[in-house]
Amino acid sequence: MSRPPTAARRGCATIRRDSRPARNPKQRNIRDVPDAFYVPDGDAFVATVHTRGPWSATHQHGGPPAALLARALEAQAPGFVIARITVDFLLPVPIDRLAVRVETLRAGSKVQRLLARLLHGERVMAQALAALVRPGAVAIASPANDPALAPPEYGRPFQFPFFNEPVSYHEAMETRLVRGDWGSGRVAAWMRQRAPLVAGTPTSPLERVLVAADSGSGVSAAIEHKRFTAINADLTVSVHRPLEGEWVGLDCLSIYEPHGVGLADTRLHDMHGPIGRALQSLLVEARSW
Template identity: 40%
Template structure:
């Protein structure tokens, strides 16, 4: 089966989503991971800090994003030479916002810092129970379309599973680019992946309940590096129709940050 080479194809005034963006709930709606990455790309391009690092990304998901044309507008809410706040908003061509990103960016600095600041704390254990080579490949069984979001990344599970409930830790590698004709950056790869934290750590049956997230927040103490990135995720179900998913994000060198998601839970 030949897959699209990218999640999005550029158009005159935006992008067109390919089938690799299709989410698990409806074949006409995107998984939130690809548009989250597209918004992060836009925020970095709007940045006034050349070569800076994005340290916090907070997404509000106002409504489902259809598989089709999308547009993004950006603004620098708080400009600065050392620290700035960039906002990016995605719509489906009608001006109604569907997702909004608020991204804090900082100047990159390596000189004059303690040695431990440049990476993980000395001796800190890696968040993944096993490395890439010791993890098993797996595909999600709950997508309705053969070509959908689950094919955009190669998945290898160090613990847990897509297809059984409970916490899970998984490595991923891109199987496509974000935008046609461009290489995918490690940060873009991270955002394509991270919204699936609540999927790999699901505590409810996909066939009987929905648990879509209304937000996504990612905090990074350093940029992601390398081809393989991963997350160790846990979802906790409340008793009033809400759930929370948290994940530790990592690359081959160790932890890079954390993510959180608020889930709206209801019967299918």
């Protein structure tokens, strides 16, 4: 769910083109908020409070910015599909105006490697390294795979209890638990967006996966959140086929070690079965605030 801020910086959910301080998102009326995670602003994007994470009122959950990076990477290489994307959260991402820049590291005919950077002003807040492959028909049968999850309609409605603001990422997502009890460390859930990633544009299957996948550590959380945090500094997603439909299935396991390192391991699903995997490296600490 990305990193907590080391120092609070004010964000903004409205479009602004100058350097004046933005209004605190806590002060905004929900009727003023666009029904999307981001609003286009020229060649940049303005985050709305639907991106807000659990650790700060002015910083984003890791899912939406990860998906915004994936969006730029997909657009850079038509005819290729992203097989693996690794997002490093370098700094807390503010709820403000952001830009994405993409660099080609290797432009092969069958495999490409691209690097996308998420910028707040001139500062790099997050970056994503992607491996892309050119798909082609192959006469080969898939081996046996994990069974599909029970469908969302059989799940229990759920909202993450550790968000402090009522209008945040968790409210912009519909979540249903289909196996296990929250807090046990092994839980399966379905998630889908209640709003598009970018206003006025369709959300791609990979973008939907990234918006949800950063919640794996939260779905399978097994810590006492009033005493501890388990922050992921990264998110790696590998997909072997595209998501079908709006629902993203997360079959999650969280592991914590006494030296403060953890791992969230998530099998990604759609309604037909597994589509890939997500891994999050966790920093486990006692709360100091």
